[in-house]
Amino acid sequence: MEIEEVYSSRELDKVEGRAINELIARSQQIIPDPDGWLDEELDRNILLTSVDAVLNWARRTSMWPVVCFPACCAFEFITTAASRFDISRFGMEIVRASPRHADLMITAGTLTWKMAPQVKRIYEQMAEPKWVIAMGACAISGGIFASSYSVVPGYNRIIPVDVYVPGCPPRPEALIHGIRMLHKKVSRASITTGGE
Amino acid sequence: MTLALSGKDIARQIEKQFPGCVAESAAESLLVKAESLLEIAAYLKNTPGLDFDYLTAVSGVDYFDCFEVVYHLTSLKHNHSLVLKARCYSRDNPALPSVVGLWRAADFQEREIYDLLGISFEGHPNLKRIALWDGFEGHPLRKDFL
Known part of the structure; x- marks a missing residue:
């Protein structure tokens, strides 16, 4: 029967289902922020070299976001990128379709477990150093869908998050504030102590 | 605008062809017995004057004591529509005949209900x-x- 040819094979579905169930089992713990040590180290007065200063300046002033906008927060991001709020002021106007060109993932929207393996793969395909901004209530904790059967309760279950921007959705000003916070964070990193 | 046909009128017409197959009929819908759903659906699709050639939507409802599946049928030829329903009473293993053979549109929607x-x-x-x-x-x- 010709109908059957357009379907993916049953085996592919089983493999996908297994992968999702394994991901859920692996994702019961929150992944800690890899840069959490920064404040602590600064308290102990580490020395920032001029190499760090140049490198961090370069990194924070040309952060290119990757396309990862699963739901409605995307519209606030689009507004942020458009002329009125204009993130090209921060060197961020190029939203890359390829994760290999991007440094920053702005996770704008609700994530379902079925979509989670793809988002994780996009994150893993981004080249180091890379950062993640969790934008909106759903990205932080699952939002109103937190107890749902199909929604990931926060992106920090599958990828490490650097900055959390609350709101449902956050206004562009809030997102820009989050981006500025990330810039500050990046400017504190040091190649000598391994933080990126 | 699309004319919504009365379930009662269609029920009278179907009763002549398939006696005892209509469970309930009202002005806005027509509930048929599950075992005769396929023949009635084929009849609604193929009978001149009815020609329900377009399946707008299939939806499932849980009423606790039964599951109901609702078919919204439209005829592009005559610009009229009908709401067809069928019920299954088993909770452990509810089943209904598939109408994919008649309307390909049912394919994804039946999968969603499943x-x-x-x-x-x-x-x-x-x-x-x-x-x-x-x-x-x-x-x-x-x-x-x-």
């Missing part, structure tokens, strides 16, 4: 989960979860 309510559509060429992933336990839109 996915979320657990009604199996017999004769569907590819009945598997569509929105949730393979290996998910249960059917989350059932009222048992309330």
Whole structure:
């Protein structure tokens, strides 16, 4: 029967289902922020070299976001990128379709477990150093869908998050504030102590 | 505008052809017995004057004591529409005949109903989960979860 040819094979579905169930089992713990040590180290007065200063300046002033906008927060991001709020002021106007060109993932929207393996793969395909901004209530904790059967309760279950921007959705000003916070964070990193 | 045909009028017409197959009829819908759903659907599609050649939507409802599947039929030729319903009373293994053979539009929608309510559509060429992933336990839109 010709109908059957357009379907993916049953085996592919089983493999996908297994992968999702394994991901859920692996994702019961929150992944800690890899840069959490920064404040602590600064308290102990580490020395920032001029190499760090140049490198961090370069990194924070040309952060290119990757396309990862699963739901409605995307519209606030689009507004942020458009002329009125204009993130090209921060060197961020190029939203890359390829994760290999991007440094920053702005996770704008609700994530379902079925979509989670793809988002994780996009994150893993981004080249180091890379950062993640969790934008909106759903990205932080699952939002109103937190107890749902199909929604990931926060992106920090599958990828490490650097900055959390609350709101449902956050206004562009809030997102820009989050981006500025990330810039500050990046400017504190040091190649000598391994933080990126 | 599309004319919504009265379920009662169509029920009278069907009763002549298939006696005892209509369970209930009202002005806005027509409830048929599950075992005769396929023949009645084929009759509605192929009879001149009715010609329901277009399936607008299929939806599933959980009424606790039964599951109901609702078919919204339209005729593009005559610009009229009809709401056809069928019920299944088993909670452990609810099943209805699939109408994919008549309307291809039912394909994904029956899969969605199977996915979320657990009604199996017999004769569907590819009945598997569509929105949730393979290996998910249960059917989350059932009222048992309330």
